[in-house]
Amino acid sequence: MAIAVAVFSSLLISSVFSLGDALSSNYYDKTCPSVEDIITNVVKEAFTEDKTVPAALLRLHFHDCFIRGCDASVLLDKFGNSKVEKSGPPNLSLHAFFVIDNAKNAVEAACPGVVSCADILALAARDAVVLAGGPTWYVPKGRKDGRTSLASETRQLPAPTFNLSQLQQSFSQRGLNLGDLVALSGGHSLGFSHCSSFQNRLHNFDTTHDVDPSINPSFAASLKRVCPAHSQVKNAGSNMDPSPTMFDNTYYKLILQGKSLFSSDQALLTSPSTKKLVYQYAGSKKAFYEAFAKSMIKMSSITGGQEVRKNCRVVN
Numbered sequence: 504m505a506i507a508v509a510v511f512s513s514l515l516i517s518s519v520f521s522l523g524d525a526l527s528s529n530y531y532d533k534t535c536p537s538v539e540d541i542i543t544n545v546v547k548e549a550f551t552e553d554k555t556v557p558a559a560l561l562r563l564h565f566h567d568c569f570i571r572g573c574d575a576s577v578l579l580d581k582f583g584n585s586k587v588e589k590s591g592p593p594n595l596s597l598h599a600f601f602v603i604d605n606a607k608n609a610v611e612a613a614c615p616g617v618v619s620c621a622d623i624l625a626l627a628a629r630d631a632v633v634l635a636g637g638p639t640w641y642v643p644k645g646r647k648d649g650r651t652s653l654a655s656e657t658r659q660l661p662a663p664t665f666n667l668s669q670l671q672q673s674f675s676q677r678g679l680n681l682g683d684l685v686a687l688s689g690g691h692s693l694g695f696s697h698c699s700s701f702q703n704r705l706h707n708f709d710t711t712h713d714v715d716p717s718i719n720p721s722f723a724a725s726l727k728r729v730c731p732a733h734s735q736v737k738n739a740g741s742n743m744d745p746s747p748t749m750f751d752n753t754y755y756k757l758i759l760q761g762k763s764l765f766s767s768d769q770a771l772l773t774s775p776s777t778k779k780l781v782y783q784y785a786g787s788k789k790a791f792y793e794a795f796a797k798s799m800i801k802m803s804s805i806t807g808g809q810e811v812r813k814n815c816r817v818v819n
Contacts (some may be wrong), residue, residue: 526643535614546630554748557631558694559599564628572807574649575620591657620815621646637750638792647808663765685780686794697740698730719761755785
């Protein structure tokens with residue numbers, strides 16, 4: 504199956520990217536030259552069966568990199584009595600782990616003991632974005648897999664209820680700036696959110712408003728029908744935008760219309776510098792794709808592991 508790509512998905516960060524001695528775009532050229540093709544084929548196969556896979560893989564990569572760096576700690580299963588990152592409340596809805604398992608098995612068959620799970624996840628996230636119609640980029644490689652995964656540390660993930668100063672602090676702690684924040688938030692072009700992530704905007708918002716006044720009233724009414732107060736419907740929620748399996752710049756247009764889901768999305772309009780970027784990306788898919796690719800390279804270069812796991816679910 505040919506990769507379905509949008510007009511701008513051939514945008515490439517064209518220079519060979521490297522970060523010191525740690526990561527480089529040609530890391531596996533001699534030890535596993537076919538690694539990228541192997542992973543791409545596995546992701547394509549999964550995408551053919553399930554169009555929600557790109558959103559899931561991109562979210563997995565984000566949630567991995569924001570805790571202890573991009574070290575595949577999010578992939579580890581529970582061992583002993585310890586609760587791992589998968590068990591943390593923000594991560595309970597993560598899925599598509601099977602895609603990484605399949606990719607690891609295929610890579611191990613070709614190049615045993617060489618390619619880290621962290622690199623596989625970074626490459627799979629890139630392939631997922633391309634399959635959903637987004638940009639491509641060179642993924643720097645050479646990450647190592649971590650040996651620690653703690654559910655308690657998932658509290659460090661930026662929450663959908665965050666305001667801009669909280670978002671800025673969370674990103675800056677990881678070497679990411681406000682420009683990266685606005686570009687990477689565009690990942691919300693893909694996927695689905697449960698009511699719990701935006702319920703705060705619909706009921707008892709503050710002492711003077713039941714509903715967040717920055718939400719478009721008709722949009723708020725439609726969300727309240729899906730997510731009534733005190734609802735116990737487990738899987739109720741909303742798509743992140745009207746085209747949840749297509750990576751595009753609709754997300755930014757929705758923010759400007761007051762139709763974004765999260766407080767953290769709407770918060771991008773509360774500072775002149777971030778607001779300017781929202782307008783820029785709403786008006787130019789090309790500008791968004793270029794910024795997203797650069798910020799993904801930057802985020803995926805936060806490293807922190809120690810080994811190359813044989814099985815992505817357990818430490819060696």
